[in-house]
Amino acid sequence: MTWGRMPSCAPVANRRWPGESGTRPKLATCATMLFSLASAFGQQSSLAPGGTHASQIKSLGVFFFWLLGIIFLIVIAIAVASIFQRGQSTQDEAAQRRLKTAIAGASVLTILILFGLVVVSVGVGKEISAPGGRGNELVVEVTGNQWWWFVRYLNDDPTRIVVTANELHIPVGRPVLIRGLSNDVIHSFWVPGLQGKRDLIPSRVTTQWIETNEPGRYRGQCAEFCGLQHAHMALWTVAEPESQFQQWIGTQLRPGAAPSDDLQQRGQEVFLSHACVLCHSIQGTTANGQVGPDLTHFGSRLSIAAGTLPNNKGNLAGWIADPQNIKPGTRMATVPLDPTDMQPLLEYLESLQ
Amino acid sequence: MSEPRVLDVSGLLPYRISNKSPLWLGQLLMCVIEGSLLCLLIATYFYVRLSVDVWPPPGVRLPSVMLPTVALIPLLASCIGSYLASEAAKRDDRRGMLVGMISNLVLGGIFLALRGIEWRGLNFTWSSDIHGSIVWTILFLHTYDMVADLLFTLVLIIIVASGHYGQKQRLGVHVDTVAWYFLVLIWLPLYGVLYWGPRALGAK
């Protein structure tokens, strides 16, 4: 038997996400936290909704929980009571008939309850999938790749199309239409704080609306098993006020920042003279590979490699030096670099704001 | 307590060659399995058909209706052979069984030969596109079943011809006809779907 070895995800030193305190929950809190606000559960919880749709789903869920919970308790109570019931008095005809009537009554009640549940479910289902467009919607195309997200902000004006990766910025209070596509296998776009999930299926286009009124960061994660690194295919959604969002779009429309000092200049040369250009694009340079994420504004992004690591120099160095160690199986190749080239390259990439 | 009673069954036949035999029911269930397989493939055919605009895909010639329609004649006729064989099996009429089964085999063989000729005229294979895949799969599975059934008929012919048979083998002859009727019957909707379906929906 050959248990082939493959490096596993190595623990990495710097785990703090930008603007995060990094507390860890205790066991006791977990068990009791079913409905409490789940701040300790990071920013990826359907019980801590920020989006309009996710809140509606949560309310529906709470309703189901209480109703079904009560039914559960009743059923268990009857079962337990039957242990102590002597069974003697229920032998005669009349008692048998009473029991049968009880069965029939409970069945009818079940039908009625279920009918009600169908009606409210379909109702909420309509609301969460209804087109939110009031003419002011934003259309974003999200394409799944093994194992990262390609993001494109569509616009009638081709010069105003923004391309980025693994990160979504959305304006608060404006409906956003996500057009889902896939380049390889089936993925699923899921930001629990905002909305339910929707599969990204090769050969098809799926759609989904999201909208939020609360600025904040919502983590999302690919929900459909998509191969080796399905576990490390996350993305960040940043909801911000319209003005800030416009500013962000404005930055994204610009080509990659030109190197502002010698070190960065050297970094750009390193980037352009290595295999990086075969896979990555940086607008404004000759790099226009299409295999990996666009890096034009990489420095402004929160994470490296689809939410695997917080974006900082240390982590980036680790990633470029040996991506296969951090995310075994990732489609990014390890590019041999001269040790002296690393520092400039990091400087350059982080300067791409 | 009352005296226990007995139900004496020694007078009952130790074997029955008829639809009352459990084996007959077993064969029927096998046909149901096969039938649900083919029905799902028909559903697949329509699913695929509805998901594309042009059917068959450009450049693909529809299978001609002529040959398969002609082939229905020997196919339907072969059922008569099956019927004769099964009736003869019930009577233990060796000659009748042989005549029935051989005519079934010959007519079934002619049908398959016509199908073979038809296949040579198809300008697509299972690997050319999804139309080819589904059409070939249906044709292949049905043909496979037919060949298997005819082979089995051949074995029964050899057994009966050798005279080395008893009630079990006669029951085998009877039950074999169930399978054949099924294969003929199920072919009719398949034939309709494969040859007339696309034409009815306007393809040339």
Next chain:
Amino acid sequence: MTALEELRAEPQQAEELARAWKNRPGPLGWISVTTHQELGMRYIVTAFIFLLLGGIEALMMRIQLASAENTFLNPARYNQIFTVHGTTMMFLFAVPVMEGMGVYLVPLMIGTRNVAFPRLNAFGYWIYLAGGLLLYAAAFTNTMPDAGWFAYSPLSGPQFSPGKGVDVWAQMITFTEISALCVAVELIVTILRLRAPGMTLNRLPMFCWAMLVQSFMIIFAMPAVMIASTIFLLNDRTIGTHFVNPAEGGDPLLYQHVFWFFGHPEVYIIFIPALGMASSIIEAFSRRPVIGYPALVLSLVANGFIAFGLWVHHMFATGLPQIGEAYFTAASMMIAVTSGVQIFCWLATLWSGRLQPTAGLHFIFGFLFIFVMGGLTGVMLASIPLDLQAHDTFFVVAHFHYVLIGGTLFPLFGAFHYWFPKFTGRMIDQKLGKITFWLLFIGFNCTFFPMHILGLHGMPRRVYTYVPEMGWGPANLLATIGAFIIAAGGICFIANVLKSRRFGTKADPNPWDAGTLEWSTSSPAQAYGFIHLPVVASRYPLWDQEKSKDIVTGLRNDRREVLVTTVLDAEPDHRLVLPGNSIWPFLTAVGFSIGLYYSVFAFSGYWIATALGMIGIIGWFWPRQPLDIRP
């Protein structure tokens, strides 16, 4: 002869019958067995070995997930292990173990001596074994499948799953499917045609009804998985058809539709026999006929039908048209009505009875607790908005382990404790049985309850690790601890079986004072089942004593003869001589398997399978002496 004379002559008759039903000695005899108890037990034991393997895989997964960024398993290994775990549990454990219980018990419960097609039964077992060996041979040569137990295309396609793992998976499904179909056909015919005289359908024990419904579901559901796995997936991979690979113009959703058209009924195929078991145990230990027999039968049948109409609830996230979604929500919820009726009938029966607190009944209470909870989370999943959040998260993992383990494993364990005397002739240790129950019950809830919370807090399923910031660590740790408590329960169970089989007190024919026919014959049951086939006049022949003494005479004891009765009223129709031991089912299965194994590598494997299978079948049917069956 009068009845009394017949009964007095029983010792000689038993000897004669034993001779007619004896298995040949030696290994050759061992592989040519065709009696239902022997084969049923082989099914059960083999399935339990697979449960153990699947359980060990589960423990490995649990160790890996116990803490954030654990490195016990690498991603490739983790993906293989959950795939093999799911596949083993569904196809090599749950379905076969239910088949095995059916094969063992149904003939005894309906008062006959064997299933209608004994050699088909043997063939089914060997094919099942061959399928299991294929998967584990692949596992030990490092070609495990790794695309999940439903192997969605295109991930499972040639482009993204090179190697032979997925091909092995697809063909292994074919094996278990053929085996299940064999058992389904033979059980249907057995139940419809071999019932004891007087056992009208209206007097059929619930467990047999359950097996009947389950068998029909197999007949309609299994062809679909053959289409999905073999015709779509394997042919796309090996001979270049274009069904489900989008890169070649295929449609990945077509695969999902066909797979779940099978996959949803599949879970009820596992679940429905367990309902029958629960019913038998409840009746026996509350010493009451089940209340609402017609309602229970109808709801079982309705369950079987509705199950075919709700496969799309596994595909809500793919974004299907709205009306379709509303329909599938309604259908998925309506199946709760049939389950509800069943639960209510049992509650009423328990209520009206005086309960014997045996280990078997403990498991039934465990079943009620866990299954109802799992069923209710199922209702939540059937609601599209909730499913869009919960789909593909640990919430779903929690749901299906609640229904699979609570709804089927607990009744199964209960059934084991209940029928153990009939299987082995000895009583099972009740105290150890109760310890097993509490370990399993507590361990189970520790393992799977936290998964609901994890799922709602965003933990997707099938992730080999997670980052610590997500806060999923503690709940996962609890789940891992629970899994080891379950394993302790498993060890306790195995110990109990081994101990009681050797040292348990000897059992009477009817130690529980139960009402159905299998308890009227000796414990353990002899290979021929009954010396005299019974004549039945009520639903619980052993409880209605005065009517139960009638017997059938006139069947020959020197050969394997059974009585065929009519479908509805079970009136005697004719006698039937069943085939004896035969090595041909084994040989046919071997030949067929060689071909199917080879088809993993090349399409020509099918030709080999056909040729070798044909040779086997000819040998199988070749006339043997005596040619003519004399009265």
